[in-house]
Amino acid sequence: MLPHSLENDPIFEAISPVTSVRLLDQYGAARSDSPPAISPKTLRSPISSYLVIDHPGPPPAAIFVLRRRDGMLGLGPLIEQRPIDERMRALLWTAALDWAYTQPCTAIQIFTEAGSPDAHCLESLGQRATTEVLALHRPVTADEAVPWLQSHDCRPLPLDQLRTDGTITSLIAETFEGTLDLPEALPWRDIRNLVDEWTTDSADQLPAEVWMTGPPERPFGLIVTRHRESVRLIEYMGIARDYRRQGWGRRLLETVVSETALHGDQGLEVHVDIRNTPALALYLGMEFRIQRRAWLAFQGHLANTQPTPSDPLLKTHDKQTPTTHGPDGGP
Known part of the structure; x- marks a missing residue:
């Protein structure tokens, strides 16, 4: 639990933790957690599923449409379930990309609308948008899974x-x-x-x-x-x-x-x-x-965990004590 003094702190609001990342197929999404922003046509698509990223309080913070075809993983667009600020948008995209890196595929395509907040967000995270309004992530092969x-x-x-x-x-x-x-x-x-x-x-x-x-x-x-x-x-x-x-x-x-x-x-x-x-x-x-x-x-269990691919490292500096962090993939 967070100290009460932090519950309404703007810093906490800016980085409210992602509580889960879960995958729904088109049928599960249609039956239960189908968001109004997803069209019936998208729900019926045989190649679409949904990556739901939760954080405290309903509804889920965001839903990403997923597409799989010929070894490719398509990620996006991001469907907002409630207004989000720039930092939360970056946090959600980072969590989605982190999940995508664990998936065996030949490449990851990120679908965004040119000039949109998502496109600007992805550029800030090091993903270069193209004129075809999608960004091609670096190739990821099955050999690059956890082993x-x-x-x-x-x-x-x-x-x-x-x-x-x-x-x-x-x-x-x-x-x-x-x-x-x-x-x-x-x-x-x-x-x-x-x-x-x-x-x-x-x-x-x-x-x-x-x-x-x-x-x-x-x-x-x-x-x-x-x-x-x-x-x-x-x-x-x-x-x-x-x-x-x-x-x-x-x-x-x-x-x-x-x-x-x-x-x-x-x-x-x-x-x-x-x-x-x-x-x-x-x-x-x-x-x-x-x-x-x-x-x-x-806050997790202090026990051995299995490695899974993730996002870049980071750098921070503690102004009270000279501690420092470097990035595992900085901006």
Whole structure:
């Protein structure tokens, strides 16, 4: 439950969590949750089904029309069930794309109307609209389903390697590229200060724990956590630009959730910049919920989970403590 003081907070309203993503076929939609905005012709289409994205309060926040043909997955248009603002629109599209990445298909087509709010939203999420009023997502093959993520394990990184390995420092710099709050490269001296802080044992915090993914000679993602009393805090998570929107952020986050359960920690928290919609979508999709202003806390079961592809990582900066996040697919 959210603290009462946050229930009417504009930040909470802007990022009201997606509570479920469910699939209805054309018959189920017609019998029960058929929205007035869907025409009878669409309901009778043998190739259409519907992706329903809920968030608190009826009716569902949005319904996406789905089409499958010749190995292609068509996503859209978005049918609004009630007025939504720009941030909620981005959150809904991100959740839908996150789901689409789990589906075996040769490509994903995103259907929008040229110049519409959805088209502008997709462009802000890195999807380029075409003159044919649809965007073609990068090809997704059946081999890129969940087992594909097993190709690189998430592994712990020794602190002495974090202190001395220039590859890791370069990776941190690379994962900041194109992030929301730091459009320019992070100064090298700031990276060294960040690493020095992570590897220092202070009175109230133990040194950081670091997991990374990718080949040993060329890692492309990492996540950093620290303990504060009995709670584990996510200090940084970043994915190199070429590997974003492929599920690696979720894979790293699932590793940390499992480690949190294994070590008996009482909680897992992260600070998120509310403007970073991909970050919010990733965390909300992983059962994090608002704990206090700009902070999310994990509300799921602290147990091992199975990896599924997801959206880009994110970058945030905590102004009270120098914690930072990088993107698993930034804007």
